[in-house]
Amino acid sequence: MEFKIVKLKIEDLNSDNSLFSCESLRELTTLNSSPLQTGKLESSKIDILWVYKDVNGYQRIVNPFCLNDNIRSNEENFSCIELLGYSFLDCLKFQLQTYDHELTAVEKIYYISWIFENFVNKEKISKEGLFKELYHILNLQAFNHRPEKLKKLTRLSKTILSYCHSKKFSLKQIQLISQLDEDILNYVLSINKLVPVSASIFIQWVQTINDCLVQYSWSMETFVDYMETEGFNTNKLTTISETKKEFTPPIDTSIFKDELKKLRYKTLYDYNKVIEDKVKDFTSSKDISIKWDERCETPGFSLTITAKSKQDFNDCLKTLNDPVSQKKIYSILESI
Amino acid sequence: MTKQPSIPISAETPSLAKKLGKEKATITTKKPIEKDYRKGKKSLYIEEKKGTSFDTCATIGNEYVCCNVKVLKSVTNCPFDCSYCFLQNYLTNGTMSAVGDTESLIEEVKQRLEEQPWRFFRIGTWELGDSLALEKDINQASELIMAFKNLPNAVLELKTKSDCVDTILDLDHGNKTVVSWSINPAKIINEQEHKTATLQKRLAAMKKVEDAGYPIGLHFDPMIYYPEWEADYHELIDQIFDTISPKSLAWVSVGSLRFNPEMKQKMALNFPKSYIHSQEMILGPDGKIRYVKPLRLNMYKSFMKKLNSYLDPQTVLYFCMERFDVWEKILGYSPRSIGHLDYIFADKMRIKYPEMVETMGSLEMYEAHQDS
Numbered sequence A: 001m002e003f004k005i006v007k008l009k010i011e012d013l014n015s016d017n018s019l020f021s022c023e024s025l026r027e028l029t030t031l032n033s034s035p036l037q038t039g040k041l042e043s044s045k046i047d048i049l050w051v052y053k054d055v056n057g058y059q060r061i062v063n064p065f066c067l068n069d070n071i072r073s074n075e076e077n078f079s080c081i082e083l084l085g086y087s088f089l090d091c092l093k094f095q096l097q098t099y100d101h102e103l104t105a106v107e108k109i110y111y112i113s114w115i116f117e118n119f120v121n122k123e124k125i126s127k128e129g130l131f132k133e134l135y136h137i138l139n140l141q142a143f144n145h146r147p148e149k150l151k152k153l154t155r156l157s158k159t160i161l162s163y164c165h166s167k168k169f170s171l172k173q174i175q176l177i178s179q180l181d182e183d184i185l186n187y188v189l190s191i192n193k194l195v196p197v198s199a200s201i202f203i204q205w206v207q208t209i210n211d212c213l214v215q216y217s218w219s220m221e222t223f224v225d226y227m228e229t230e231g232f233n234t235n236k237l238t239t240i241s242e243t244k245k246e247f248t249p250p251i252d253t254s255i256f257k258d259e260l261k262k263l264r265y266k267t268l269y270d271y272n273k274v275i276e277d278k279v280k281d282f283t284s285s286k287d288i289s290i291k292w293d294e295r296c297e298t299p300g301f302s303l304t305i306t307a308k309s310k311q312d313f314n315d316c317l318k319t320l321n322d323p324v325s326q327k328k329i330y331s332i333l334e335s336i
Numbered sequence B: 001m002t003k004q005p006s007i008p009i010s011a012e013t014p015s016l017a018k019k020l021g022k023e024k025a026t027i028t029t030k031k032p033i034e035k036d037y038r039k040g041k042k043s044l045y046i047e048e049k050k051g052t053s054f055d056t057c058a059t060i061g062n063e064y065v066c067c068n069v070k071v072l073k074s075v076t077n078c079p080f081d082c083s084y085c086f087l088q089n090y091l092t093n094g095t096m097s098a099v100g101d102t103e104s105l106i107e108e109v110k111q112r113l114e115e116q117p118w119r120f121f122r123i124g125t126w127e128l129g130d131s132l133a134l135e136k137d138i139n140q141a142s143e144l145i146m147a148f149k150n151l152p153n154a155v156l157e158l159k160t161k162s163d164c165v166d167t168i169l170d171l172d173h174g175n176k177t178v179v180s181w182s183i184n185p186a187k188i189i190n191e192q193e194h195k196t197a198t199l200q201k202r203l204a205a206m207k208k209v210e211d212a213g214y215p216i217g218l219h220f221d222p223m224i225y226y227p228e229w230e231a232d233y234h235e236l237i238d239q240i241f242d243t244i245s246p247k248s249l250a251w252v253s254v255g256s257l258r259f260n261p262e263m264k265q266k267m268a269l270n271f272p273k274s275y276i277h278s279q280e281m282i283l284g285p286d287g288k289i290r291y292v293k294p295l296r297l298n299m300y301k302s303f304m305k306k307l308n309s310y311l312d313p314q315t316v317l318y319f320c321m322e323r324f325d326v327w328e329k330i331l332g333y334s335p336r337s338i339g340h341l342d343y344i345f346a347d348k349m350r351i352k353y354p355e356m357v358e359t360m361g362s363l364e365m366y367e368a369h370q371d372s
């Protein structure tokens, strides 16, 4: 690749004529621990801005990521490499090949959105055409036949993508949540603000909420109202945690978890409650315990006797042989 | 020498086009690879039988009772578009196709029958599609009906959600073909079983088939839960028995909605308006997602009570892929094994339709060979 070193000012790149917008790139710096931000990428290859001249003679940026470092260092002039005689697409491909193995799923999505915002149509490249070129380089072959799925990912809000990035979501996980209503994602994100939620719990909760909405034909508003009535109000909790910053007690999400489970598995919840009551009624002795399949799919139960002495053991046997106890055991068996 | 397909390959098939809602539909001799199962429904490929077509129903398992029906893979993909169809997650090549050389299929069936002459075989052609939906264009079921008439100890099951029965009505079936319907209340048909025949049309077709003397099968499977399920399923039973006599039924199966975990996302994607995949369901030990057992029991109890008020005792009533304890709780008994259920079929059919079962193997033989 032929190139020459040129000096450019940020204004050169940020003018109306330029297709590049500094704002969209600044958003990239909000990504925590991104190699883009921390400059962990192979610096020799990317610490310098690459530009090329478009057909109208404007300098266009090819590798946006290293600009962050340059912005942070407040330099007025950038040393740039101007790639000579290559099309935008060639430059892009070359650059992506350099980055690919370092980019997280979210960064790939950001990058693609950035390209869409700044180059597509203006560079007379169709999105579809661009997708085809990028799939391979970015390891996005899964989207080969479904470009609309990838487009859906690029439409996710920056807040959500930032969360996904901080939790190192895989492309598959992001794809999964991209199919859900953004209100659901934002709701769980608001819980995450109070209590950090791991990626797997996040996914589990958003999926369960989505299922509940479908199951009951509810809107998100109805769901939030329901949770509030049951004692879980994210707004109230946020206010508490903001006003009492220094000694905020850990927010208890158990109400939320319980209510969500109860809502999603109402029949099972009620059923298990009945069994639980029967078991409690039967085992007043601490030495006998009963466990059953709480999904209520596999029939039967396992009964455990804890005996430290012959006496303990005989007492347990006596309890089990007692006709009243046996009636209770049969009743438990019948309900499982 | 390779046998030529016995189905004439015509350039255009207007009836298929009508079914697909297209101006034209063409039967092609080149089977393209179509990854998208929906796009694959848009053309029909007539192919030669390749490899083995005879198999045991893919759902055989241990904890859930399987009826041990055999399948003949004679069609792949289907012009209908049910939201719960497992094909959306199963086919690697979605191109709709039908085996053209019916004789080769029959040859394979004959060989299998000869290996176990003591056994009564129920053989269905619905494993990977609908047995009758394409019949006007392919004439395959008609050829199979005629061939099965002369096969000992075997019955053909044509299972459908269509009303495409006219071409088979005048055939001399000899009581060796059961025409069966997978059936649901009108609401489910309209909302979930896209492009299939309406309930009224299915019932009308059922009546025609009854008048033509065919034994009939009913499959209330998948039963689907929704707020008004109980009243609707009860009404459905009344509607059916207002149309046909319970005496015309060879067998009736009942099963609830179930699918592989990966299907859930596919269903949500392919049918964004569908609600059926997000009801109260759990992952069972057989790797399938199904309604929680208390819900299933509740549905079956009410449904069976109504159904039993009509059924003829010689009709085989069975659950499809249900647990032994569910059988016990709802019907008061359960087969002791898969082989036992297979035997029950043979025994009841022998009495009800003597032409179907010429040789009766023992229960022990059925149990010893239940996996083959």
Ligand code: SF4
Pocket (backbone or CB within 6 Å): B077, B078, B079, B080, B081, B082, B084, B085, B086, B087, B128, B129, B130, B161
């Ligand atoms: S009729 Fe059967 S094969 Fe056809 S789409 Fe419906 S479920 Fe699938």
